[in-house]
Amino acid sequence: MHLDIKPQDGGGSVAVIEQAGRWLKRNRSRREYQARLVLLDRDRIEAEPQEGIQARAVAARYKLEIVFQDPNLEGLLIRLHEGQEQRRIAASDSESELRKMWPEYQKPPTAEQLRQRFALDDVRRAAAHDQYLRKLLEVIGLWS
Secondary structure (H helix, E strand, O other), X not given: OOOOOOOOOOOOHHHHHHHHHHHHHHHOOOOOOOOOEEEEEHHHHHHOHHHHHHHHXXXXXXXXXXXXEOOOHHHHHHHOOOOOOOOOOOHHHHHHHHHHXXXXXXXXXXXXXXXXXXXXXXXHHHHXXXXXXXXXXHHXXXXX
């Protein structure tokens, strides 16, 4: 399995999807992809319903599947902690709540920080309660 991961430059959900779609279109001739996913924070879509409608339309145009981080990355990271797998928290509280469990947390976390903090079992345990995380694990072959 090979993964092409392309962090986006930020911006609104539609802009992030547009960037991903244009990147895929430019690089389409190099390889065919088994899945085309774009990760978005759910809270941003819910805060602006019209943005959500546009984001879904743009994703469909580029044949991208949206995988939501619920409500955002920090909310997802909270659920990776043992005993927190089913916890749902408001996006506005997620970073402060995460810092209670992970005082050294700095936004955005590096891959190395995540690797040191969490194990695959943490991710699988959380995925049992999160359809989007489960979908991501299915695509990369870590959930059956």
